[in-house]
Amino acid sequence: MTADGDRLLRQAITYGGGWTVALGAAALLGAAAELLLPAALGLAVDAALGEADRRWPLAACGLVVLIVATDTVSNLASGAGTARTTARIRHRLLRHVLALDPRRAAHYPVGDLVGRLAGQAADSGQAGSTAVIGLTAALPPLGSVVALLLLDWRLAVTFGAGLLLLAAGLRAFLTDASAAAAGYLGVQGRIAGRLAEALHGARTIAAAGTAHAEIGRVLAPLPLLRTHGTRTWTTLASASGRTAAIAPLLQLAVVAVGGWSVAEGRLTPGQLFAAVQYAALGAGLGSIVATLNRLVRTRAGAHRVASVLAEPPRSYGTATLPAGTGRLVLAGVTVHGADGRPVLDRIDLRVPPGATVAVVGPSGSGKSTLAAVAGRLRDPDAGDVFMDGMALRRLSPTALRHAVGYGFERPVLVGETIAEAITLGSAEEDGDIDTADERSGAGQSGVGQSDERSGVGQSGVGQSPSGRSGAGRLARLARAAAIDEFVARLPDGYRSRLDETPMSGGEAQRLGLARALRAHRLLILDDATSSLDTATEHRIAEAVAAHPDSRTRLVVTHRVHTAAGADLVAWLEAGRLRGFGPHRELWRDPDYRAVFAGSAPSHPGSTDLPAPSHPGSTDLPAPSHPEPAAPHPEPAAR
Numbered sequence: 001m002t003a004d005g006d007r008l009l010r011q012a013i014t015y016g017g018g019w020t021v022a023l024g025a026a027a028l029l030g031a032a033a034e035l036l037l038p039a040a041l042g043l044a045v046d047a048a049l050g051e052a053d054r055r056w057p058l059a060a061c062g063l064v065v066l067i068v069a070t071d072t073v074s075n076l077a078s079g080a081g082t083a084r085t086t087a088r089i090r091h092r093l094l095r096h097v098l099a100l101d102p103r104r105a106a107h108y109p110v111g112d113l114v115g116r117l118a119g120q121a122a123d124s125g126q127a128g129s130t131a132v133i134g135l136t137a138a139l140p141p142l143g144s145v146v147a148l149l150l151l152d153w154r155l156a157v158t159f160g161a162g163l164l165l166l167a168a169g170l171r172a173f174l175t176d177a178s179a180a181a182a183g184y185l186g187v188q189g190r191i192a193g194r195l196a197e198a199l200h201g202a203r204t205i206a207a208a209g210t211a212h213a214e215i216g217r218v219l220a221p222l223p224l225l226r227t228h229g230t231r232t233w234t235t236l237a238s239a240s241g242r243t244a245a246i247a248p249l250l251q252l253a254v255v256a257v258g259g260w261s262v263a264e265g266r267l268t269p270g271q272l273f274a275a276v277q278y279a280a281l282g283a284g285l286g287s288i289v290a291t292l293n294r295l296v297r298t299r300a301g302a303h304r305v306a307s308v309l310a311e312p313p314r315s316y317g318t319a320t321l322p323a324g325t326g327r328l329v330l331a332g333v334t335v336h337g338a339d340g341r342p343v344l345d346r347i348d349l350r351v352p353p354g355a356t357v358a359v360v361g362p363s364g365s366g367k368s369t370l371a372a373v374a375g376r377l378r379d380p381d382a383g384d385v386f387m388d389g390m391a392l393r394r395l396s397p398t399a400l401r402h403a404v405g406y407g408f409e410r411p412v413l414v415g416e417t418i419a420e421a422i423t424l425g426s427a428e429e430d431g432d433i434d435t436a437d438e439r440s441g442a443g444q445s446g447v448g449q450s451d452e453r454s455g456v457g458q459s460g461v462g463q464s465p466s467g468r469s470g471a472g473r474l475a476r477l478a479r480a481a482a483i484d485e486f487v488a489r490l491p492d493g494y495r496s497r498l499d500e501t502p503m504s505g506g507e508a509q510r511l512g513l514a515r516a517l518r519a520h521r522l523l524i525l526d527d528a529t530s531s532l533d534t535a536t537e538h539r540i541a542e543a544v545a546a547h548p549d550s551r552t553r554l555v556v557t558h559r560v561h562t563a564a565g566a567d568l569v570a571w572l573e574a575g576r577l578r579g580f581g582p583h584r585e586l587w588r589d590p591d592y593r594a595v596f597a598g599s600a601p602s603h604p605g606s607t608d609l610p611a612p613s614h615p616g617s618t619d620l621p622a623p624s625h626p627e628p629a630a631p632h633p634e635p636a637a638r
Contacts, residue, residue: 004310005303008089012127012302015088019081020128023074027136030070035143037063038281042274049269078129086125093117093305099313102378103338108308109193110200116304120185123301130291130298137291144282148254151271151278158257159279162250166243173239174292180235181300184228187221189304194218239289254279314379317394321403324388325353326521326552328374332383335369343369344380345575351568353388356553358563358583360595361572367556370572371526374554375404387521405519409527410505411512418487418501419494422477422514481514483507519551526556560596571595 013020040063043056097105097113108116141163149156198205198214205214258275261267267275328351335344344366351357359367372378373385376392385392387403395403401424413421474494478484486507490496503511516523555562563569564583571579571592579586586592 002303004306005299008124008302008306008309009127009131009299012085012089012124013131014128015085015125016081016128017084019077019084020132023077023081023129024132026070026073026077027132028139030067030074031136031139031143033063033066033070034140034281035147037067038274038277039147041277042268042270042272044270045273046268046270078133081128082125085128086122089124089305090117090121093121093308096309096311096313100311101314102372104311107311109189109196111192111194111196112189113308114196115185115189115192116308119188120301120304123298124305126294126298127302130295134291134295137288141282141288144278147278148275151275152258152261152266154257154261155254155275155279158253159250159282162246162253163282166246170239170288170292173235173289174296176235177232177239177293177296178300180228180231181296182303184225184232185300185304187225187228190221191218191225236289236293239292243289251276251279315393316397316400318396319390319394320396320399321390321521322388324521327351327353327386327388328522328552328554329386330370330374330383331386333370333373333380333385334382335366335373335378336381342575344373347383347577349570349577349580351552351554354552355567356555356565358566358569359554359556359572360558360563360569361578362595364574365572366575367572368526370570371406371524371554371556375406375522375524376400377406403519403521405516405523407509407513407516407523407525409509411508411515413498413508413511413515416497417494418490418496418498418511419474421498421511422474422494423518424515477514477517480517481510483510483514486510522552522554524554524556527558558596563596 016023037060040056040060043053044060047054047056094117097117105113145156145160145163148159195218198218205211255276258267258272262269262272328349330347330349333344333347333349334342337343347370349370359370361367369378373380376385376395379393392400414424415421475484478487478494486503487493487496490501513525516525555566557563566583568581569579569583569586570577571586573591579589579592
């Protein structure tokens with residue numbers, strides 16, 4: 001992990017581009033000017049005594065102007081380079097986090113990831129300026145030794161001995177400060193993670209009256225945070241104290257040796273003045289301590305960012321789906337939980353194309369995990385998932401996104417506007433959004449109409465009706481998800497900003513459904529209508545069932561009427577597939593009926609959902625075409 005962090009630091013230095021180069025040039029030029037200034041001042045003193053050229057005072061003034069100019073350029077280049085590097089690291093980290101397998105991402109609490117993205121990425125972004133400033137900060141002490149050696153070797157020996165003492169102290173500071181900084185950032189991330197969890201469950205905490213206990217849980221690591229913080233400041237104070245004690249003594253020693261050399265005639269008064277200035281310049285290691293402290297924090301931040309970047313991202317293939325009708329096959333699928341126990345255990349499931357399959361089972365039976373595996377939100381630990389004969393892991397991200405749509409109980413909406421939330425962040429053309437705005441008013445919100453305006457009943461949700469070339473697609477998706485009337489009431493319609501649009505849980509859920517309905521092959525609804533009233537749920541069910549093409553539907557539910565309205569039911573129990581068939585047949589088993597205990601009463605044949613859109617009924621038999629016992633294994637290259 002240390003190697004990963006150091007590698008990221010080296011990469012971050014290059015991210016600054018031309019700004020880092022400009023900073024290096026300005027810093028080197030400024031350091032050279034600082035080293036020349038004592039000699040120029042010494043010659044200026046000798047010039048005042050009539051022992052040197054009268055132009056040396058002007059040269060000293062020119063060096064002062066150069067130091068000021070290079071310092072200004074250094075500050076500008078440092079700020080711009082740091083901003084550029086920080087932005088690049090943040091983009092890289094965010095892209096990587098979003099590309100991780102959910103199980104790997106779950107190792108890092110949300111608050112901790114936010115801390116790494118906001119705080120530690122900014123620390124890492126200072127790598128270029130810290131490296132340049134660190135290198136140039138070492139030039140004054142080394143240059144002072146060389147200058148004193150040129151003046152009198154006795155001065156160089158005296159000054160060099162003092163520098164060795166200071167360097168030993170700085171090495172100890174670097175080791176202790178690194179450990180303290182890493183510990184501090186780690187505990188800080190732990191607190192941030194607990195805080196994010198508490199904020200997510202704020203309503204539950206308030207209802208339970210456990211706010212005081214939750215505050216104690218979130219702040220429990222504070223004593224450890226204080227320990228690391230105290231260690232950091234103690235280490236810094238100790239290093240500064242040693243520098244403050246040794247530096248004046250070192251300067252006095254140089255003055256004493258220099259005075260002796262003047263008395264012996266080895267130095268002029270101006271050279272003695274220059275020697276004293278070099279001693280002050282080289283012994284002023286306070287800037288080096290500050291630079292080392294900055295380096296410690298930068299390195300600690302880079303290591304925390306690198307630890308996330310070291311997690312392998314989910315791999316994708318490059319394939320596209322072959323022509324097909326949405327046949328879904330789960331072959332020997334096994335998924336283990338964090339404790340190693342199977343959440344899904346050797347699931348073999350063949351879903352006929354275009355069928356609606358309800359996934360039922362008691363809590364903890366693996367319903368949501370099966371839904372996640374079916375659309376590759378999660379990869380199985382064993383077995384594979386195929387769609388129309390193609391393993392999902394071989395598909396490109398674009399092919400997978402177009403093929404599969406998810407509707408969740410609590411969807412996370414992405415994008416700037418309502419339109420982008422429905423189109424997964426890809427804004428439609430302005431003309432399409434305008435058309436959608438025009439068609440989203442009340443009076444055109446019927447679902448299942450066969451006219452050209454609704455697009456449902458002729459071409460299906462998410463399909464362009466003849467002659468329309470996709471115009472008004474947003475309106476059709478919104479009508480199908482029963483969110484069109486809500487959008488019509490917004491002043492800016494589909495261009496309304498998400499962060500400025502107040503909405504209920506049901507409205508957010510319907511926006512998520514509209515997004516899911518874009519799927520071409522497989523629509524997965526994981527309790528996606530739980531926040532809706534009965535009338536709205538029925539309206540959406542009509543839209544989903546009215547899709548007459550090949551799209552397959554997988555519906556995770558605990559409602560008996562939803563299971564009764566499906567073509568087939570996958571009954572899970574303890575991670576195993578207990579049964580798979582029509583609801584009417586499964587209803588004969590008392591254990592199956594017990595799954596719906598407490599649900600609305602329903603006799604086996606009843607349903608509140610519309611009849612399936614494809615040929616067949618709720619007692620649809622297994623597909624007539626032969627299914628393979630198991631799909632042929634794909635090449636290892638997948």
